[in-house]
Amino acid sequence: MKSDMKRFKKGMAFMLILSFFVTPLLCFAAKDPVSSYPEKEIKVIVAYNAGGSNDLLSRKIAKIIMENSYLPKPVIVVNMGGGNTAQGINTVLQSKADGYTFLFHHTAFITVNAMGNLDVSYKDFDPVCGVMDMNFMLLALGDDKRWANAQEFFKDAKKNPGKYSVAVSGLAGPGHFALMQMLKAYGATGSLKEIPFASGGETVAAHMGKHTDVRMSNTDEGGRYVKSGGVKILGVMSNKKLSAFPEAMTLQDAGLSADDFAMRLGYFAPKGTPKSIISKFAETVKKAVETEEYKNHANSINSLGVYRDADAFKKIYDIDDVNIKDLAKTLKK
Amino acid sequence: MDIFNGLLQGFSVALAGINILFCFLGALIGTAIGVLPGLGPAATIALLLPLTYAMGSPVTAIIMLAGIYYGAQYGGSTTSILLNLPGEAASVVTCIDGYQMARKGRAGVALGVAAIGSFIAGTAAVVGLTFFAPPLAKFALDFGPPEFFGLTSLGLLLAVTLSSGSITKGLMVLILGLLLSMVGFDPVSGKSRFTFGTIGLKGGLDFVCLAVGVFGLGEIFYNLESSLKTEIVTTKIGKVFPTLKDWADSKWAIYRGSAIGFFVGIIPGGGAVIASLASYAVEKKISKHPEEFGEGAIEGVAGPESANNSASSSSFIPLLTLGIPGNAAIAMIFAALMIHGITPGPFLVKEHPEVFWGVIASMYIGNVMLLVLNLPLVGLWVQMLRIPYGILAPIIVLFTTIGVYSTQNQVFDIYSMLFFAVLGYLMRKLNFDPVPLPLAFVLGPLVERSLRQSLLLSGGDLTIFVSRPISGTLITVFVLLILGQTAFYVRKKMYKSPSVSTRQ
Numbered sequence: 020m021k022s023d024m025k026r027f028k029k030g031m032a033f034m035l036i037l038s039f040f041v042t043p044l045l046c047f048a049a050k051d052p053v054s055s056y057p058e059k060e061i062k063v064i065v066a067y068n069a070g071g072s073n074d075l076l077s078r079k080i081a082k083i084i085m086e087n088s089y090l091p092k093p094v095i096v097v098n099m100g101g102g103n104t105a106q107g108i109n110t111v112l113q114s115k116a117d118g119y120t121f122l123f124h125h126t127a128f129i130t131v132n133a134m135g136n137l138d139v140s141y142k143d144f145d146p147v148c149g150v151m152d153m154n155f156m157l158l159a160l161g162d163d164k165r166w167a168n169a170q171e172f173f174k175d176a177k178k179n180p181g182k183y184s185v186a187v188s189g190l191a192g193p194g195h196f197a198l199m200q201m202l203k204a205y206g207a208t209g210s211l212k213e214i215p216f217a218s219g220g221e222t223v224a225a226h227m228g229k230h231t232d233v234r235m236s237n238t239d240e241g242g243r244y245v246k247s248g249g250v251k252i253l254g255v256m257s258n259k260k261l262s263a264f265p266e267a268m269t270l271q272d273a274g275l276s277a278d279d280f281a282m283r284l285g286y287f288a289p290k291g292t293p294k295s296i297i298s299k300f301a302e303t304v305k306k307a308v309e310t311e312e313y314k315n316h317a318n319s320i321n322s323l324g325v326y327r328d329a330d331a332f333k334k335i336y337d338i339d340d341v342n343i344k345d346l347a348k349t350l351k352k
Numbered sequence: 353m354d355i356f357n358g359l360l361q362g363f364s365v366a367l368a369g370i371n372i373l374f375c376f377l378g379a380l381i382g383t384a385i386g387v388l389p390g391l392g393p394a395a396t397i398a399l400l401l402p403l404t405y406a407m408g409s410p411v412t413a414i415i416m417l418a419g420i421y422y423g424a425q426y427g428g429s430t431t432s433i434l435l436n437l438p439g440e441a442a443s444v445v446t447c448i449d450g451y452q453m454a455r456k457g458r459a460g461v462a463l464g465v466a467a468i469g470s471f472i473a474g475t476a477a478v479v480g481l482t483f484f485a486p487p488l489a490k491f492a493l494d495f496g497p498p499e500f501f502g503l504t505s506l507g508l509l510l511a512v513t514l515s516s517g518s519i520t521k522g523l524m525v526l527i528l529g530l531l532l533s534m535v536g537f538d539p540v541s542g543k544s545r546f547t548f549g550t551i552g553l554k555g556g557l558d559f560v561c562l563a564v565g566v567f568g569l570g571e572i573f574y575n576l577e578s579s580l581k582t583e584i585v586t587t588k589i590g591k592v593f594p595t596l597k598d599w600a601d602s603k604w605a606i607y608r609g610s611a612i613g614f615f616v617g618i619i620p621g622g623g624a625v626i627a628s629l630a631s632y633a634v635e636k637k638i639s640k641h642p643e644e645f646g647e648g649a650i651e652g653v654a655g656p657e658s659a660n661n662s663a664s665s666s667s668f669i670p671l672l673t674l675g676i677p678g679n680a681a682i683a684m685i686f687a688a689l690m691i692h693g694i695t696p697g698p699f700l701v702k703e704h705p706e707v708f709w710g711v712i713a714s715m716y717i718g719n720v721m722l723l724v725l726n727l728p729l730v731g732l733w734v735q736m737l738r739i740p741y742g743i744l745a746p747i748i749v750l751f752t753t754i755g756v757y758s759t760q761n762q763v764f765d766i767y768s769m770l771f772f773a774v775l776g777y778l779m780r781k782l783n784f785d786p787v788p789l790p791l792a793f794v795l796g797p798l799v800e801r802s803l804r805q806s807l808l809l810s811g812g813d814l815t816i817f818v819s820r821p822i823s824g825t826l827i828t829v830f831v832l833l834i835l836g837q838t839a840f841y842v843r844k845k846m847y848k849s850p851s852v853s854t855r856q
Binding site: 068072074075078082097098099100101102103105106109134135136181184190212213214215216217218219220221223224225227228229230231243244246247248249319320 | 395398401402405492493494495496497536537538539540543544551552553554555620670674675676677678679680682683687690691693695696697698699700759760761762764765801805808809811
């Protein structure tokens with residue numbers, strides 16, 4: 020009996036020692052992280068507080084992905100609005116490059132950096148894909164008989180520099196840069212009084228109360244008022260026609276051309292995220308962008324869903340970067 | 353008559369079973385988040401937006417969201433009165449007399465009056481909305497940057513007069529508030545100010561951290577020093593509900609507050625803060641016993657509470673008639689309408705009358721529901737004051753910390769709350785009334801922004817402020833008030849000097 024116990028103990032000791040060696044081996048033999056991606060929920064960080072059109076879009080995409088089960092694990096949107104986009108951006112910058120944390124952002128990434136208010140640049144991230152382009156347009160009140168289109172307006176503004184004022188929401192944000200790009204294209208830089216407002220609502224109120232002559236809005240915000248009446252589009256900051264407002268004057272219509280400017284929304288990953296994981300997530304987003312639901316949402320905000328893969332997304336950002344840095348010089352003076 | 357037909361239609365929509373349910377749900381959620389520090393109506397509505405996708409009917413969704421919005425106003429006054437913790441800028445003024453009433457065992461009365469006043473004001477505002485929406489909206493649009501400057505400067509002046517203690521100390525606190533508000537982005541040039549390179553400060557300091565830190569935690573730190581304190585209220589709690597006498601004392605304050613809040617609330621961006629300030633100042637000025645203000649005057653609760661509730665109702669006017677959101681929470685409701693394919697604007701009443709009138713009708717119903725919800729709860733809340741402070745205080749700290757973190761998921765916010773707690777503690781030790789601080793913090797950026805926007809518009813010409821009728825009037829009032837106060841003090845001094853000189 021004693022020898023039985025002894026054998027039992029020996030057996031146990033052997034098993035214990037064996038397991039110490041085998042278990043780590045089992046871990047290494049575990050599933051390849053890339054092919055089993057995603058194994059847990061994916062976090063998408065939005066650098067703004069809940070509710071903006073940026074945030075709503077990322078939530079829409081997450082919803083489409085989850086409803087259609089494109090991925091086996093949930094996609095969760097987290098808002099981090101602190102530090103004027105710096106907090107959200109830095110959080111993703113410092114996250115593990117394992118494909119479970121992404122940043123959803125747009126051209127403000129470049130503009131805030133160009134104004135010297137953000138140390139980080141989109142170049143510190145690996146681009147994943149782009150999902151939408153949002154254009155900007157110059158609006159006048161519906162009953163304003165002074166100008167029929169942007170050409171007439173800028174002609175007038177150039178003749179009378181400093182006479183007219185334009186309301187723009189978000190200081191030195193994409194809207195303001197779009198305005199400057201438009202002024203540059205029409206050769207009217209510096210001819211308008213540029214009045215920044217803290218939010219879209221205030222911009223609209225100021226313009227509707229006739230405190231400014233015109234306003235610069237994106238197609239989401241501005242489009243609503245065009246559709247509900249009371250406001251007309253003088254011109255769009257775009258070379259080609261906007262599908263939502265085909266009658267609006269484009270740069271091409273005015274006989275001009277300039278580098279396109281739009282707010283380009285998309286995903287970024289921490290540098291070093293495995294390429295195959297990035298493409299897997301990007302492919303999933305692409306499927307979401309191609310759904311009817313997404314197209315309807317894009318229509319409702321008067322924008323076009325434009326899918327760009329990682330390379331194309333990076334390319335367009337590089338082009339925008341050069342333009343914006345150039346425009347920023349005027350603003351910084 | 354068109355309006356009555358519309359209202360009838362609206363009520364038939366609002367009284368549908370599911371809409372009543374969601375109205376109640378919204379009111380309940382709104383009250384809860386109003387009471388809890390941190391999460392405000394704007395953020396809550398934003399988070400619940402995806403839920404509205406699932407709701408078939410847009411009317412139901414909007415009814416719920418609107419309920420959350422004005423429910424939060426009701427809830428916000430609860431913590432102001434019980435714990436001296438303002439949930440948002442509009443509740444700061446309620447703290448002044450509300451908390452003092454609570455300490456004297458009159459918490460139930462204060463809460464009751466706040467609930468009743470809010471109900472009357474909210475309903476009155478909805479009536480005003482029903483009949484006068486379009487012309488009032490036009491009036492609101494006439495407020496441009498120069499008018500805002502006049503209005504917010506007046507607000508700053510009122511904020512100083514609210515503080516107990518010397519005007520000098522009040523001014524010092526006010527200026528501190530202004531300085532703190534400048535941390536972050538310059539509103540016109542976009543350059544960072546006073547951020548010392550930290551990310552946390554880049555966006556500026558957060559109001560919730562300030563309010564919760566200076567008022568809530570600061571108070572707790574200060575109270576930690578006196579070990580004898582066992583409860584917030586040491587005297588007997590007494591009558592829980594307002595008596596007829598209380599009603600008689602406060603009813604005119606309620607009526608006046610409703611009117612002030614209604615008109616000020618229409619102005620986009622103007623809002624509840626200035627309304628509550630103005631109401632308090634008016635009540636103090638015309639009161640027969642002004643010395644009671646700051647010690648627990650019931651009018652000091654009834655007036656501002658009514659004002660901020662009617663302001664939150666009237667802020668729907670620019671949204672429903674012009675499609676302009678007046679503040680962050682309304683902007684979220686706007687987004688919800690957009691999601692359902694409804695574009696708020698001048699044509700809303702024609703294209704979607706069931707939405708327009710349905711929402712208005714639900715506001716009447718919602719106000720009733722909130723009254724029914726809140727009045728019985730008064731008894732419950734008052735019991736909370738009996739909890740030994742040693743248990744209550746840590747619970748408050750826990751909730752406020754969670755609340756503060758929940759707004760931006762940023763740990764820095766917790767540190768800044770602690771900074772403000774220390775500041776609040778020091779202010780109390782040195783006998784500085786902290787009330788002007790959050791008010792200056794909120795109004796300061798508005799003053800600066802509107803000043804610079806106005807100067808940009810006028811090309812540097814200062815006459816823009818006086819050449820326009822509304823801003824001209826406001827600036828004149830501002831100057832007159834300052835001159836009046838100065839004259840008052842000069843006369844006081846003159847009366848003193850003869851007696852000094854006779855004392856040989």
